[in-house]
Amino acid sequence: MGTVMDTTSPLPTADHLASDAGRADGLWQPPTWEQIVRDNSDRVFRLAYRLTGNRADAEDLTQEVFVRVFRSLNSYSPGTFEGWLHRITTNLFLDGQRRKKRIRFDALGPAAERVPASGESGSPERRFEHDHLDSDIQAALDGMKPQYRAAVVLCDIEGLSYEEIAAVLDVSMGTVRSRIHRGRAQLRKALAHRAPSPRAGESAPVLRPEGAL
Incomplete structure:
Protein backbone atom coordinates (compact mmCIF):
# COMPACT_ATOMS: atom_id res chain seq x y z
CA MET A 1 0.00 0.00 0.00
CA ASP A 106 -12.77 -18.75 10.55
CA ALA A 107 -10.32 -15.91 11.10
CA LEU A 108 -7.81 -15.42 13.86
CA GLY A 109 -8.94 -13.12 16.63
CA PRO A 110 -8.80 -9.40 15.90
CA ALA A 111 -5.99 -8.89 18.40
CA ALA A 112 -3.78 -11.32 16.48
CA GLU A 113 -4.52 -9.50 13.23
CA ARG A 114 -3.32 -6.23 14.70
CA VAL A 115 0.05 -7.46 15.98
CA PRO A 116 2.63 -5.65 13.83
CA ALA A 117 5.18 -7.69 12.00
CA SER A 118 8.88 -7.11 12.62
CA GLY A 119 9.90 -3.70 11.32
CA GLU A 120 6.30 -2.76 10.52
CA SER A 121 5.67 -0.25 13.28
CA GLY A 122 7.14 2.64 11.33
CA SER A 123 5.13 2.07 8.15
CA PRO A 124 2.68 4.77 7.01
CA GLU A 125 -0.25 2.45 7.59
CA ARG A 126 0.79 1.70 11.19
CA ARG A 127 1.32 5.40 11.91
CA PHE A 128 -2.13 6.07 10.45
CA GLU A 129 -3.68 3.43 12.70
CA HIS A 130 -1.94 4.69 15.84
CA ASP A 131 -2.63 8.37 15.14
CA HIS A 132 -6.25 8.18 14.01
CA LEU A 133 -7.93 5.08 15.42
CA ASP A 134 -9.35 4.48 18.87
CA SER A 135 -8.78 0.82 19.65
CA ASP A 136 -11.94 0.51 21.76
CA ILE A 137 -14.12 2.03 19.05
CA GLN A 138 -12.56 -0.12 16.35
CA ALA A 139 -13.02 -3.23 18.48
CA ALA A 140 -16.67 -2.28 19.02
CA LEU A 141 -17.13 -1.80 15.27
CA ASP A 142 -15.50 -5.17 14.63
CA GLY A 143 -18.08 -6.81 16.88
CA MET A 144 -21.06 -5.51 14.91
CA LYS A 145 -22.87 -7.26 12.13
CA PRO A 146 -21.41 -6.02 8.83
CA GLN A 147 -24.58 -4.20 7.75
CA TYR A 148 -24.75 -2.26 11.04
CA ARG A 149 -21.04 -1.51 10.94
CA ALA A 150 -21.27 -0.14 7.39
CA ALA A 151 -24.19 2.14 8.28
CA VAL A 152 -22.52 3.51 11.42
CA VAL A 153 -19.16 4.04 9.69
CA LEU A 154 -20.76 5.86 6.76
CA CYS A 155 -22.88 8.06 9.05
CA ASP A 156 -20.78 8.76 12.13
CA ILE A 157 -17.26 8.54 10.70
CA GLU A 158 -17.57 9.41 7.02
CA GLY A 159 -20.30 11.98 7.67
CA LEU A 160 -22.80 10.87 5.03
CA SER A 161 -26.46 11.84 5.34
CA TYR A 162 -29.17 9.21 5.68
CA GLU A 163 -30.17 9.88 2.07
CA GLU A 164 -26.61 9.33 0.87
CA ILE A 165 -26.27 6.13 2.90
CA ALA A 166 -29.53 4.82 1.46
CA ALA A 167 -28.14 5.42 -2.03
CA VAL A 168 -24.78 3.81 -1.22
CA LEU A 169 -26.35 0.70 0.32
CA ASP A 170 -29.33 0.63 -2.05
CA VAL A 171 -31.79 0.31 0.84
CA SER A 172 -34.72 2.37 2.10
CA MET A 173 -34.39 5.29 4.51
CA GLY A 174 -36.21 3.25 7.12
CA THR A 175 -33.62 0.49 6.82
CA VAL A 176 -30.81 3.03 7.17
CA ARG A 177 -32.37 4.48 10.33
CA SER A 178 -32.89 1.02 11.79
CA ARG A 179 -29.32 -0.09 11.10
CA ILE A 180 -27.82 3.10 12.51
CA HIS A 181 -30.05 2.92 15.60
CA ARG A 182 -29.09 -0.70 16.29
CA GLY A 183 -25.43 -0.11 15.47
CA ARG A 184 -25.20 2.88 17.80
CA ALA A 185 -26.92 0.92 20.55
CA GLN A 186 -24.30 -1.83 20.19
CA LEU A 187 -21.55 0.80 20.15
CA ARG A 188 -22.82 2.44 23.36
CA LYS A 189 -23.04 -0.95 25.05
CA ALA A 190 -19.52 -1.91 23.98
CA LEU A 191 -18.14 1.42 25.20
CA ALA A 192 -20.13 1.57 28.44
CA HIS A 193 -16.98 0.90 30.45
CA ARG A 194 -15.60 4.24 29.25
CA ALA A 195 -18.59 6.32 30.32
CA PRO A 196 -17.83 8.46 33.40
CA SER A 197 -19.58 7.31 36.55
CA PRO A 198 -22.07 9.86 37.95
CA ARG A 199 -20.91 11.67 41.05
CA ALA A 200 -22.73 11.28 44.35
CA GLY A 201 -26.19 12.80 44.14
CA GLU A 202 -26.19 12.87 40.34
CA SER A 203 -28.22 10.62 38.13
CA ALA A 204 -26.75 8.90 35.11
CA PRO A 205 -27.19 10.78 31.81
CA VAL A 206 -30.05 9.63 29.60
CA LEU A 207 -29.19 8.76 26.02
CA ARG A 208 -31.80 10.25 23.72
CA PRO A 209 -32.49 9.49 20.07
CA GLU A 210 -30.96 11.91 17.60
CA GLY A 211 -33.08 15.03 17.27
CA ALA A 212 -35.05 14.40 20.48
CA LEU A 213 -35.56 17.33 22.85
Whole structure:
Protein backbone atom coordinates (compact mmCIF):
# COMPACT_ATOMS: atom_id res chain seq x y z
CA MET A 1 0.00 0.00 0.00
CA GLY A 2 1.35 3.45 -0.82
CA THR A 3 1.94 6.32 1.54
CA VAL A 4 -1.22 7.23 3.41
CA MET A 5 -1.91 10.88 2.70
CA ASP A 6 -3.77 13.61 4.59
CA THR A 7 -7.45 12.79 4.98
CA THR A 8 -8.81 16.21 5.91
CA SER A 9 -9.59 17.45 2.40
CA PRO A 10 -12.89 16.35 0.80
CA LEU A 11 -13.05 13.86 -1.99
CA PRO A 12 -13.37 15.47 -5.42
CA THR A 13 -16.80 15.53 -6.97
CA ALA A 14 -17.42 14.78 -10.61
CA ASP A 15 -17.25 18.53 -11.34
CA HIS A 16 -13.75 18.75 -9.85
CA LEU A 17 -12.67 15.64 -11.69
CA ALA A 18 -14.05 17.04 -14.91
CA SER A 19 -11.94 20.15 -14.43
CA ASP A 20 -8.84 18.08 -13.71
CA ALA A 21 -9.39 15.83 -16.68
CA GLY A 22 -10.37 18.65 -19.02
CA ARG A 23 -13.24 18.94 -21.45
CA ALA A 24 -13.37 18.22 -25.14
CA ASP A 25 -16.02 20.08 -27.16
CA GLY A 26 -17.86 20.88 -23.93
CA LEU A 27 -18.24 17.21 -22.96
CA TRP A 28 -17.13 15.84 -19.61
CA GLN A 29 -13.99 13.76 -19.87
CA PRO A 30 -13.47 11.05 -17.24
CA PRO A 31 -10.28 11.25 -15.16
CA THR A 32 -7.60 8.67 -15.68
CA TRP A 33 -7.31 5.73 -13.34
CA GLU A 34 -3.93 7.09 -12.21
CA GLN A 35 -5.55 10.39 -11.22
CA ILE A 36 -8.23 8.61 -9.24
CA VAL A 37 -5.73 6.46 -7.35
CA ARG A 38 -3.51 9.47 -6.66
CA ASP A 39 -6.33 11.65 -5.36
CA ASN A 40 -8.44 9.08 -3.50
CA SER A 41 -6.27 6.21 -2.24
CA ASP A 42 -5.99 7.63 1.28
CA ARG A 43 -9.74 8.13 1.64
CA VAL A 44 -10.61 4.71 0.28
CA PHE A 45 -8.06 3.07 2.59
CA ARG A 46 -9.48 4.91 5.60
CA LEU A 47 -13.03 3.73 4.86
CA ALA A 48 -11.76 0.22 4.11
CA TYR A 49 -9.91 0.10 7.43
CA ARG A 50 -12.94 1.25 9.39
CA LEU A 51 -15.05 -1.43 7.71
CA THR A 52 -12.62 -4.34 7.90
CA GLY A 53 -10.91 -3.52 11.20
CA ASN A 54 -7.40 -4.58 10.18
CA ARG A 55 -4.69 -3.32 7.87
CA ALA A 56 -4.23 -6.41 5.71
CA ASP A 57 -7.92 -6.68 4.80
CA ALA A 58 -8.11 -2.91 4.30
CA GLU A 59 -5.24 -3.06 1.82
CA ASP A 60 -6.89 -5.93 -0.04
CA LEU A 61 -10.24 -4.13 -0.13
CA THR A 62 -8.62 -0.89 -1.31
CA GLN A 63 -6.91 -2.69 -4.17
CA GLU A 64 -10.16 -4.43 -5.09
CA VAL A 65 -11.96 -1.08 -5.13
CA PHE A 66 -9.52 0.46 -7.59
CA VAL A 67 -9.63 -2.64 -9.80
CA ARG A 68 -13.43 -2.24 -9.90
CA VAL A 69 -13.05 1.49 -10.63
CA PHE A 70 -10.63 0.72 -13.46
CA ARG A 71 -13.09 -1.73 -15.00
CA SER A 72 -16.07 0.59 -14.61
CA LEU A 73 -14.57 4.00 -15.36
CA ASN A 74 -15.61 4.12 -19.02
CA SER A 75 -19.23 3.50 -18.06
CA TYR A 76 -19.26 6.08 -15.24
CA SER A 77 -21.62 9.01 -15.82
CA PRO A 78 -20.97 12.43 -14.25
CA GLY A 79 -22.46 12.59 -10.78
CA THR A 80 -21.27 12.46 -7.19
CA PHE A 81 -17.95 10.71 -7.58
CA GLU A 82 -17.32 10.31 -3.86
CA GLY A 83 -20.70 8.63 -3.52
CA TRP A 84 -19.69 6.22 -6.27
CA LEU A 85 -16.48 5.35 -4.41
CA HIS A 86 -18.34 4.94 -1.12
CA ARG A 87 -20.82 2.62 -2.83
CA ILE A 88 -18.11 0.48 -4.46
CA THR A 89 -16.07 0.20 -1.24
CA THR A 90 -19.01 -0.59 1.01
CA ASN A 91 -20.66 -3.07 -1.35
CA LEU A 92 -17.39 -4.93 -1.97
CA PHE A 93 -16.93 -5.17 1.81
CA LEU A 94 -20.46 -6.51 2.34
CA ASP A 95 -20.09 -8.95 -0.57
CA GLY A 96 -16.87 -10.22 0.98
CA GLN A 97 -18.54 -10.69 4.35
CA ARG A 98 -21.34 -12.69 2.76
CA ARG A 99 -18.82 -14.91 0.97
CA LYS A 100 -16.96 -15.53 4.21
CA LYS A 101 -20.19 -16.45 5.93
CA ARG A 102 -21.13 -18.91 3.20
CA ILE A 103 -17.83 -20.76 3.39
CA ARG A 104 -17.78 -20.57 7.20
CA PHE A 105 -14.57 -18.57 7.19
CA ASP A 106 -12.77 -18.75 10.55
CA ALA A 107 -10.32 -15.91 11.10
CA LEU A 108 -7.81 -15.42 13.86
CA GLY A 109 -8.94 -13.12 16.63
CA PRO A 110 -8.80 -9.40 15.90
CA ALA A 111 -5.99 -8.89 18.40
CA ALA A 112 -3.78 -11.32 16.48
CA GLU A 113 -4.52 -9.50 13.23
CA ARG A 114 -3.32 -6.23 14.70
CA VAL A 115 0.05 -7.46 15.98
CA PRO A 116 2.63 -5.65 13.83
CA ALA A 117 5.18 -7.69 12.00
CA SER A 118 8.88 -7.11 12.62
CA GLY A 119 9.90 -3.70 11.32
CA GLU A 120 6.30 -2.76 10.52
CA SER A 121 5.67 -0.25 13.28
CA GLY A 122 7.14 2.64 11.33
CA SER A 123 5.13 2.07 8.15
CA PRO A 124 2.68 4.77 7.01
CA GLU A 125 -0.25 2.45 7.59
CA ARG A 126 0.79 1.70 11.19
CA ARG A 127 1.32 5.40 11.91
CA PHE A 128 -2.13 6.07 10.45
CA GLU A 129 -3.68 3.43 12.70
CA HIS A 130 -1.94 4.69 15.84
CA ASP A 131 -2.63 8.37 15.14
CA HIS A 132 -6.25 8.18 14.01
CA LEU A 133 -7.93 5.08 15.42
CA ASP A 134 -9.35 4.48 18.87
CA SER A 135 -8.78 0.82 19.65
CA ASP A 136 -11.94 0.51 21.76
CA ILE A 137 -14.12 2.03 19.05
CA GLN A 138 -12.56 -0.12 16.35
CA ALA A 139 -13.02 -3.23 18.48
CA ALA A 140 -16.67 -2.28 19.02
CA LEU A 141 -17.13 -1.80 15.27
CA ASP A 142 -15.50 -5.17 14.63
CA GLY A 143 -18.08 -6.81 16.88
CA MET A 144 -21.06 -5.51 14.91
CA LYS A 145 -22.87 -7.26 12.13
CA PRO A 146 -21.41 -6.02 8.83
CA GLN A 147 -24.58 -4.20 7.75
CA TYR A 148 -24.75 -2.26 11.04
CA ARG A 149 -21.04 -1.51 10.94
CA ALA A 150 -21.27 -0.14 7.39
CA ALA A 151 -24.19 2.14 8.28
CA VAL A 152 -22.52 3.51 11.42
CA VAL A 153 -19.16 4.04 9.69
CA LEU A 154 -20.76 5.86 6.76
CA CYS A 155 -22.88 8.06 9.05
CA ASP A 156 -20.78 8.76 12.13
CA ILE A 157 -17.26 8.54 10.70
CA GLU A 158 -17.57 9.41 7.02
CA GLY A 159 -20.30 11.98 7.67
CA LEU A 160 -22.80 10.87 5.03
CA SER A 161 -26.46 11.84 5.34
CA TYR A 162 -29.17 9.21 5.68
CA GLU A 163 -30.17 9.88 2.07
CA GLU A 164 -26.61 9.33 0.87
CA ILE A 165 -26.27 6.13 2.90
CA ALA A 166 -29.53 4.82 1.46
CA ALA A 167 -28.14 5.42 -2.03
CA VAL A 168 -24.78 3.81 -1.22
CA LEU A 169 -26.35 0.70 0.32
CA ASP A 170 -29.33 0.63 -2.05
CA VAL A 171 -31.79 0.31 0.84
CA SER A 172 -34.72 2.37 2.10
CA MET A 173 -34.39 5.29 4.51
CA GLY A 174 -36.21 3.25 7.12
CA THR A 175 -33.62 0.49 6.82
CA VAL A 176 -30.81 3.03 7.17
CA ARG A 177 -32.37 4.48 10.33
CA SER A 178 -32.89 1.02 11.79
CA ARG A 179 -29.32 -0.09 11.10
CA ILE A 180 -27.82 3.10 12.51
CA HIS A 181 -30.05 2.92 15.60
CA ARG A 182 -29.09 -0.70 16.29
CA GLY A 183 -25.43 -0.11 15.47
CA ARG A 184 -25.20 2.88 17.80
CA ALA A 185 -26.92 0.92 20.55
CA GLN A 186 -24.30 -1.83 20.19
CA LEU A 187 -21.55 0.80 20.15
CA ARG A 188 -22.82 2.44 23.36
CA LYS A 189 -23.04 -0.95 25.05
CA ALA A 190 -19.52 -1.91 23.98
CA LEU A 191 -18.14 1.42 25.20
CA ALA A 192 -20.13 1.57 28.44
CA HIS A 193 -16.98 0.90 30.45
CA ARG A 194 -15.60 4.24 29.25
CA ALA A 195 -18.59 6.32 30.32
CA PRO A 196 -17.83 8.46 33.40
CA SER A 197 -19.58 7.31 36.55
CA PRO A 198 -22.07 9.86 37.95
CA ARG A 199 -20.91 11.67 41.05
CA ALA A 200 -22.73 11.28 44.35
CA GLY A 201 -26.19 12.80 44.14
CA GLU A 202 -26.19 12.87 40.34
CA SER A 203 -28.22 10.62 38.13
CA ALA A 204 -26.75 8.90 35.11
CA PRO A 205 -27.19 10.78 31.81
CA VAL A 206 -30.05 9.63 29.60
CA LEU A 207 -29.19 8.76 26.02
CA ARG A 208 -31.80 10.25 23.72
CA PRO A 209 -32.49 9.49 20.07
CA GLU A 210 -30.96 11.91 17.60
CA GLY A 211 -33.08 15.03 17.27
CA ALA A 212 -35.05 14.40 20.48
CA LEU A 213 -35.56 17.33 22.85
